[in-house]
Amino acid sequence: MECAVREEIIPRNAAKLVKVPVPKYKVNRGLTVPQARAVLKAAREHRLYALYVLALCLGLRRGELLGLRWEDVDLDGGTLEVVQTLQRVAGRLQFVRPKTEDSARTVPLPSICVEALREHRKRQFAERSDRWQEWEEHGLVFPSRRGTPMEPDNLRRSWGAIRKTAGLGEMRFHDLRHTCVTLLLNLGVPPQVVRDIVGHSDIEVTMTIYAHASLDDKRTALRKLGDALG
Structure with a gap:
């Protein structure tokens, strides 16, 4: 095609007339600040409280949270590295590299995250001591109660209970990222x-x-416009 255009056999490149649609993303803006606080309050005594703090503060994906290792977290330096994610591949849970270069990243940890993770590490040490006979160490920050990689369905059930307590209806876990x-x-x-x-x-x-x-955002914006014109 390009050669034919250059030789003027075809006057113009017809391929340029094709319009590629912009991808549409089905998204939800997520929670308001009061709703986010309600989530943290509902999760406060839960063993995965720190996970919900990281999801809200850092926007980590579910697989990134479940694949996070203690060696990827520097509490003294206040940073966290996303270097792997837990995914189901061919029916099995496996640790894989993030799907893009942008997904692999280093994120600073605000104090709320550092404090939650320090508390979580103490809780996990006690949990491991109580279950030492069946514990399988994988170095994960958010493992199952036996130390193994957590089934995503277990996190889904945890979120369902917290979502209900916080009065959030059908809000998805992924909406914490949004x-x-x-x-x-x-x-x-x-x-x-x-x-x-x-x-x-x-x-x-x-x-x-x-x-x-x-709708509330739109209503506020149009009220401001109406006030300006009135």
Whole structure:
């Protein structure tokens, strides 16, 4: 085609007339600040409290949380590295590399995360001591009660109970990630910084989540416009 265009056999490249649709992402903006606080309150005494703190504050994916190892966490330096993810491959749970270069990342840990992880490590040590006969050490931050990689369905059940206690209806666990994106952007954090924190491959994904405005947001915006014109 390009050769024919250059030789002027074809006057123009017809392929340029083809419009490739922009991918559509089905997203939910996630939780409001009061709802996010309700989640943390509902999870406070749960063995996976720290997991919910990281999901809300850092926007980690489910597989990234379940694949996280203590060797990837530097509590003194206040950083966390995403270097692997737990996925079901051919019917088996396996640790795999993040799917993109942007997904593999180093994230600073705010104090709320450091404190939650320190408390979690103490809790896990006690749990391991109580179950030492059946414990299988894998170095995971969020393993099962036996130290093995956690079945994603177990996390789903945990989230279902916490979601119910917090009064969140059918909100998905993945919406905690969207919550992180939206709240950070609402705080004025530059989109490219938010993208790097949550590991989006394209800033368009970051902004698509943010642009999914709620009815209340639209109502507020139009009220402001009406006030300005009135």
